[in-house]
Amino acid sequence: MRQRNLSRVLHTLADGGPLSRAAVAARIGLTRAAVSTLVDELLRGGLLVEQGPGRSGAVGRPGTQLLLTDRGPCGVGAEIGVDHLAVCVMDLRGETRVRVTHETRNQHSDPTAVLALLTSMLRRATAEAATAGLRPAGLTVAVPGLVNRGSTTVLRAPNLGWHGTDLAALLPDDLGPVTVENEANLGALAELWSGHHAPPLSGPDSFVHVSAEIGIGAALVVDGELLRGAHGFAGELGHLPVRPDGRPCSCGGRGCLETYAGEEAVLRAAGLEPGPGVRIGALAARCEAGEPTALRAVRQAGTALGIALSGAVNLLDPRQVVIGGALARLAPWLLPPVGRELARRTSVATGGRSTPVPVTASPLGPDGPLLGAARSAVRAALDAPGELLRD
Amino acid sequence: MRQRNLSRVLHTLADGGPLSRAAVAARIGLTRAAVSTLVDELLRGGLLVEQGPGRSGAVGRPGTQLLLTDRGPCGVGAEIGVDHLAVCVMDLRGETRVRVTHETRNQHSDPTAVLALLTSMLRRATAEAATAGLRPAGLTVAVPGLVNRGSTTVLRAPNLGWHGTDLAALLPDDLGPVTVENEANLGALAELWSGHHAPPLSGPDSFVHVSAEIGIGAALVVDGELLRGAHGFAGELGHLPVRPDGRPCSCGGRGCLETYAGEEAVLRAAGLEPGPGVRIGALAARCEAGEPTALRAVRQAGTALGIALSGAVNLLDPRQVVIGGALARLAPWLLPPVGRELARRTSVATGGRSTPVPVTASPLGPDGPLLGAARSAVRAALDAPGELLRD
Numbered sequence: 001m002r003q004r005n006l007s008r009v010l011h012t013l014a015d016g017g018p019l020s021r022a023a024v025a026a027r028i029g030l031t032r033a034a035v036s037t038l039v040d041e042l043l044r045g046g047l048l049v050e051q052g053p054g055r056s057g058a059v060g061r062p063g064t065q066l067l068l069t070d071r072g073p074c075g076v077g078a079e080i081g082v083d084h085l086a087v088c089v090m091d092l093r094g095e096t097r098v099r100v101t102h103e104t105r106n107q108h109s110d111p112t113a114v115l116a117l118l119t120s121m122l123r124r125a126t127a128e129a130a131t132a133g134l135r136p137a138g139l140t141v142a143v144p145g146l147v148n149r150g151s152t153t154v155l156r157a158p159n160l161g162w163h164g165t166d167l168a169a170l171l172p173d174d175l176g177p178v179t180v181e182n183e184a185n186l187g188a189l190a191e192l193w194s195g196h197h198a199p200p201l202s203g204p205d206s207f208v209h210v211s212a213e214i215g216i217g218a219a220l221v222v223d224g225e226l227l228r229g230a231h232g233f234a235g236e237l238g239h240l241p242v243r244p245d246g247r248p249c250s251c252g253g254r255g256c257l258e259t260y261a262g263e264e265a266v267l268r269a270a271g272l273e274p275g276p277g278v279r280i281g282a283l284a285a286r287c288e289a290g291e292p293t294a295l296r297a298v299r300q301a302g303t304a305l306g307i308a309l310s311g312a313v314n315l316l317d318p319r320q321v322v323i324g325g326a327l328a329r330l331a332p333w334l335l336p337p338v339g340r341e342l343a344r345r346t347s348v349a350t351g352g353r354s355t356p357v358p359v360t361a362s363p364l365g366p367d368g369p370l371l372g373a374a375r376s377a378v379r380a381a382l383d384a385p386g387e388l389l390r391d
Numbered sequence: 392m393r394q395r396n397l398s399r400v401l402h403t404l405a406d407g408g409p410l411s412r413a414a415v416a417a418r419i420g421l422t423r424a425a426v427s428t429l430v431d432e433l434l435r436g437g438l439l440v441e442q443g444p445g446r447s448g449a450v451g452r453p454g455t456q457l458l459l460t461d462r463g464p465c466g467v468g469a470e471i472g473v474d475h476l477a478v479c480v481m482d483l484r485g486e487t488r489v490r491v492t493h494e495t496r497n498q499h500s501d502p503t504a505v506l507a508l509l510t511s512m513l514r515r516a517t518a519e520a521a522t523a524g525l526r527p528a529g530l531t532v533a534v535p536g537l538v539n540r541g542s543t544t545v546l547r548a549p550n551l552g553w554h555g556t557d558l559a560a561l562l563p564d565d566l567g568p569v570t571v572e573n574e575a576n577l578g579a580l581a582e583l584w585s586g587h588h589a590p591p592l593s594g595p596d597s598f599v600h601v602s603a604e605i606g607i608g609a610a611l612v613v614d615g616e617l618l619r620g621a622h623g624f625a626g627e628l629g630h631l632p633v634r635p636d637g638r639p640c641s642c643g644g645r646g647c648l649e650t651y652a653g654e655e656a657v658l659r660a661a662g663l664e665p666g667p668g669v670r671i672g673a674l675a676a677r678c679e680a681g682e683p684t685a686l687r688a689v690r691q692a693g694t695a696l697g698i699a700l701s702g703a704v705n706l707l708d709p710r711q712v713v714i715g716g717a718l719a720r721l722a723p724w725l726l727p728p729v730g731r732e733l734a735r736r737t738s739v740a741t742g743g744r745s746t747p748v749p750v751t752a753s754p755l756g757p758d759g760p761l762l763g764a765a766r767s768a769v770r771a772a773l774d775a776p777g778e779l780l781r782d
Contacts, residue, residue, distance in 0.1 A: 229709070229740075230710040231741075233739075234708040237706065240701075241701055254736075314627040315626065315628065315631070316611075317626075317627075345632055345647075348627050349625075350622075
């Protein structure tokens with residue numbers, strides 16, 4: 001119970017600090033005295049610092065503000081993308097302190113080689129963080145594939161060509177507990193935790209978060225919680241059938257969304273040959289220039305995405321749809337057709353409201369999964385204050 | 392806290408009774424002594440009875456089994472269907488004690504007239520229940536439409552022609568608290584509570600429950616909880632686009648599942664003119680007789696349903712799919728094409744398992760919503776033992 005209360009103080013300051021002791025007490029519903037005892041323990045352990053009028057000596061004076069330390073424990077996030085690796089070190093306040101990115105081709109790769117490169121990046125990043133007094137308290141890795149719920153094993157990552165790969169065995173064991181998570185889930189959690197989508201007064205937050213790199217994934221946040229699915233595989237928006245007798249998909253199905261709105265499909269429809277360096281950025285530039293083939297390709301992708309999202313909205317009744325990942329860069333041209341399909345196809349699920357569910361582009365864009373991974377590691381550390389105080 | 396513990400004793404006996412005091416204590420994690428005090432209060436209040444060796448006088452003797460009373464408080468469920476009304480009185484043990492059904496045409500009806508008829512049925516059913524010593528402790532009404540989350544107002548029920556109708560104002564106020572709920576949700580809850588889908592060892596229950604009367608609805612149970620959606624409108628499977636440029640639907644969209652697998656669509660495809668008395672039963676009889684047009688119509692409906700369910704499975708990763716409502720009667724002919732589409736289109740979401748998510752027909756069939764409504768009223772009563780003991 002004490003550990004739980006210590007953790008609640010830490011999370012309250014992570015989400016809304018700096019705050020006075022009285023403000024912390026009000027938010028978590030404990031007495032001022034109980035909170036002061038908890039805060040003293042956290043100050044002694046170096047997890048909190050004080051600032052404001054009471055700073056020098058007069059501990060606990062009214063007006064003294066508490067905040068999380070920017071030294072000591074930190075969360076480490078890593079991202080294994082199809083064409084890049086990235087590492088992010090985040091302090092307990094949620095600030096990115098070190099970030100390392102490496103462009104590389106991971107399609108049909110050897111996991112041992114990829115994880116060796118990622119390990120060297122982790123070593124570099126944490127060594128740099130150590131010079132600022134930061135020590136890793138946990139590592140979360142984002143992968144473009146299915147991860148068995150509660151495990152560190154990538155069951156399938158088709159775009160990497162990995163099957164049944166236990167990443168924990170290939171990663172350093174001295175950075176704290178290792179978590180492996182689907183990139184779309186972490187992108188959605190980054191959105192949820194960013195406060196861009198603060199719950200409206202009428203209820204907790206619910207949204208469908210689309211993320212796309214090479215494939216198209218999604219994550220579903222329902223009443224402020226990630227919906228993981230029975231096996232951990234929920235959110236496969238890319239394989240919703242949008243043209244049931246349409247193009248064959250690598251999954252064995254036909255007419256999956258990915259075959260119309262996946263990066264490769266959109267680039268080809270726009271007359272661009274997908275390849276190293278030829279990515280959504282190039283397509284966005286052509287749209288910007290008003291190039292008709294590019295605009296048509298994005299419009300068609302938006303229509304397909306809107307059909308698939310209509311299915312998701314009819315099933316889930318979310319409060320909003322957020323487009324993240326690479327597709328977010330195409331928002332000015334992609335969102336209108338998405339909105340048109342939603343308006344046509346979701347009138348029942350929106351209770352006959354004249355406007356469909358709002359669709360917005362994520363301000364985090366392609367950074368979502370990496371930031372979500374680092375933030376997830378920080379939050380896991382704040383869940384276990386006993387571990388942090390022991391160090 | 393005491394109310395909560397009284398409620399836990401009641402629910403434990405509702406789910407698994409009869410049980411000894413020791414077995415109840417073990418299941419809810421309280422001491423035998425604490426449970427005995429709670430049980431004594433519930434025995435005095437007439438909510439529990441004892442049976443077994445200790446029955447006559449020797450209260451609390453080992454071997455004495457506790458169970459809920461079959462007299463006193465009861466739950467009342469009601470169903471407003473497109474062509475029928477039904478009322479069910481259920482005792483605290485979950486046994487149906489009175490059931491009244493009335494065939495009637497409620498399409499494009501006047502809610503005041505329908506609710507007046509339903510009220511007279513409620514009066515008849517509760518009067519009959521009173522002769523068995525039962526008194527209503529709450530009423531839950533199932534409706535084929537959208538109900539604002541947490542309200543008693545039917546926002547839209549297209550097949551009834553109702554809009555913004557507050558049912559509580561049109562129902563008796565002396566049957567206890569009134570709850571109004573979408574029929575598909577209650578059908579799914581009836582499945583969940585029936586124990587047909589007891590959670591497997593690997594985790595809590597998650598399933599997609601399809602229910603169809605005139606329209607096609609669904610309800611999503613995720614980790615043992617109903618997913619209601621931000622506004623209460625989740626589960627509109629009938630409006631998933633299965634042929635995006637296909638038949639116009641009354642919702643304003645095109646190619647919605649309902650236009651291919653809704654009752655009217657299937658009957659017409661089988662050469663039957665939908666109308667009073669001409670329903671799924673007649674179609675099932677033709678399939679039974681091997682009539683080719685009927686078999687083809689059901690196969691096409693199954694393909695459309697399988698395409699829509701592939702979308703749901705890709706998004707939600709449920710443990711199983713349950714077909715309830717009227718469509719359950721077509722299971723022998725409907726399930727094979729549904730399974731075929733799922734096998735083709737959900738290989739990613741099933742993690743490459745060779746078998747797709749299992750699809751079964753609900754043993755409750757069209758009774759689900761009514762039984763779910765009554766059981767929901769019983770469970771709400773067990774949640775508030777203070778109210779029951781006060782009476």
